[in-house]
Amino acid sequence: MTLEILLEDVAKSYRMNGVSLPVLDGVSLQVEEKEFVSLIGPSGCGKSTLFNIICGLTEPDRGRVLLGGRAGVRAGEAVSYMPQKDLLLPWRTVLDNVVLARRATREDSRAVKKEAMELMPLFGLSGFENSYPAELSGGMRQRAALMRTVLARRRVLLLDEPFGALDAITRNRMQQWLLQVWDNFRQAVLFVTHDIDEAIFLADRVYVLTPRPARVCLHLNIDLPRPRQVEMVTTERFLALKKQIMRALQYGAG
């Protein structure tokens, strides 16, 4: 097993008007090869800072960040990041958007586009290859953004509340579909969410963070069988896991 992401005692504070504001207070977590890990915490708990540190956009004050089991791996080579907003480039068609990450690696663009065209049906975007993002619905834009993330072919996907802006029905459908996509590619996933059901339904393991400054206050193995079915959210096991997470979110301890 390769350790795709290892965070050890990562801490970060920002200076605001001369006052030091601690955001991360010694966060440790890990994501193993082909694993789906959810990260849940109250809003504003510093998850975005954590992602920025993993992506190499922000330097931690303290602690270690290892990608692919080694130090000094450039984030862009190891992880592919999907932010909350879809951030599709409005001036590029869907096809040109989803192949974007591979342009940075100077691969043969025709081969990458061919690969993308073959994946369009899986992402429900057939027939929209040449549309501009503004012409797509919210769900389709999210799928295009995820396709761009998957198609980058990195070992880890960082997904930051990808379905946060969608309505409940679309969201449920997208969750099942995400598991299907994940099953196809088996990249490791670190999935940030505010939604307890979503965190449990998708993941192999769940980390619960405290309010700012964030620490990991609960670490749970989700022993529900795969493939996951919608009805599972009403089983006793699911509810027991949910209760544990709710308690951790409320009292800051397992």
Added chain:
Amino acid sequence: MLRNKLMAPLGFILAFLLTWEAGVRLTGIQPWLLPAPGRVAVTLWDMLPLLARHSQNTLLAAAAGLLAAVLVALALAALMDFSPWVRQGIYPLLVISQTVPIISVAPLFMIWFGLGILPKVVVVALVCFFPVAVSMVEGMEAADPDMVNLLRVMGFSRWQIIRLVRFPAAMPSFFAGLKIAGTYAVMGAVIGEWLGARSGLGVFMTRATHAYQLDRVFAAIVIISLVSLLIYALIEFFARLAMPWYFNERGND
């Protein structure tokens, strides 16, 4: 829809011209003070070959000046985006340069560059440069910082990010500035020609004014307006060509 949109302005123009014509006839005002629109139209028709010949030089100066302004503005905007140091140094200079009245320095260009087309091109470029440069710089700044970060994580270099994100993001703003510059361009060329030239609409106007041939002056004004409108339409056409995504988006709303 389109017909309604055209009807209103055409109606107003027609009413304006008719009032003017009637006013001139009723008061019996002399044509060397204010010619009637009908007389201007006749002069325009008679002078058309001559006006066309003079227009060539003016149009050439306007187009060359506008193009030079755009190229320099784009290069400078990219440079200012790349280096905050350059930006801090140059931006105030840009603003200060606008407080220097071009009309007062234009004679210097005649001394430096002679009576040919070059000083006119310089005047046009100076007039057009500011709106294009400012709209480009501010448009590039308006690019979504999250988008820029995303591309940084993907591993794109700063120049690539300028090309892939900042330039396209600035296009709507750039074309808005270019439209302003485009309407200034012909005016700039004419001003340049007033100060000294062998041919051009500005020369034609100066001669006509000195001879109190106001119908000719008005005929030249009509040509200048039409040419400016043409440049405006051309810029709009290029905007649609360069930003299909932008017009698609607005069409959907």
